[in-house]
Amino acid sequence: MTVLMTAAIPSDQDLLALALRLCRETADIINVIRARGFVTQKKYDQSPVTEADQEAERHILSALRAAVPGIPAIGEEEIAAGIKIAPGAQYWLVDPLDGTREFAAGRDDFTVNIGLVRGDRAVLGAMALPAYGQFYAGGEGLGAKRFDADGEHDIRARHVPPEGLTILASRHHGDAPELARFLEGRPVASLGNIGSAVKFVRVAEGAADFYPRLGPTMEWDTAAPQAIVEAAGGCVLEFDGSPLRYGKPEWRNPNFVCTGLPDNTHPDKRISPAGT
Structure with missing residues (x-):
């Protein structure tokens, strides 16, 4: 399946805002499923998959394809199901629930990942940590931010401290x-x-x-x-x-x-x- 360039591509700032919004919405979907319970199954490679993975990916891919049809959107679960999307010069890469083992085991370290690749480089990214209520976004020329209950925060990697x-x-x-x-x-x-x-x-x-x-x-x-x-x-x-x-x-x-x-x-x- 090849996605044609049928609409103007928004700015990187707009694309990042879209990815961040979808991370927030998907975190809500995952948290609802987590609260009511779910069944864990095995994919062809024996890795785990849950209803949360599948529902999260459906939400993200449908929204990306509706909002920016000119940018192909590639998701982990579609690939696992044998659905192939031609990537093009730029494309979304979606992991709707990274850390399914953690999620299935009742631990908190799982994420939603929506990244934009241009050429061979990852240039924009948004993530949700649903169990922590934390959201992250960053991209070339846009800096990196964390969003949580206390608001919006610029983030920066640190120098290795003297203690190691x-x-x-x-x-x-x-x-x-x-x-x-x-x-x-x-x-x-x-x-x-x-x-x-x-x-x-x-x-x-x-x-x-x-x-x-x-x-x-x-x-x-x-x-x-x-x-x-x-x-x-x-x-x-x-x-x-x-x-x-x-x-x-x-x-x-x-x-x-x-x-x-x-x-x-x-x-x-x-x-x-x-x-x-």
């Missing part, structure tokens, strides 16, 4: 020896394990410094959070030090690291995949 790195690693995919190699020679203040793309926004808002991803992810997992992290001054890097890019075969990402601002003790350096 605050590290967030995956709850379900990790490699302790490889992580130890990354961190060799660096002071570590704390190391925690949580699920989903929550780890990205904790780096973006300066609550953490380093998120190493040593397991499988797909492009819809990372597009929105990468745009937010980069708008906040951080980086998402492949192991060769180059930025994570988009349009890869079968939408699969390589391993990567998400980092904040450079180490204050090494102001010309970020925390790289090699740990230097």
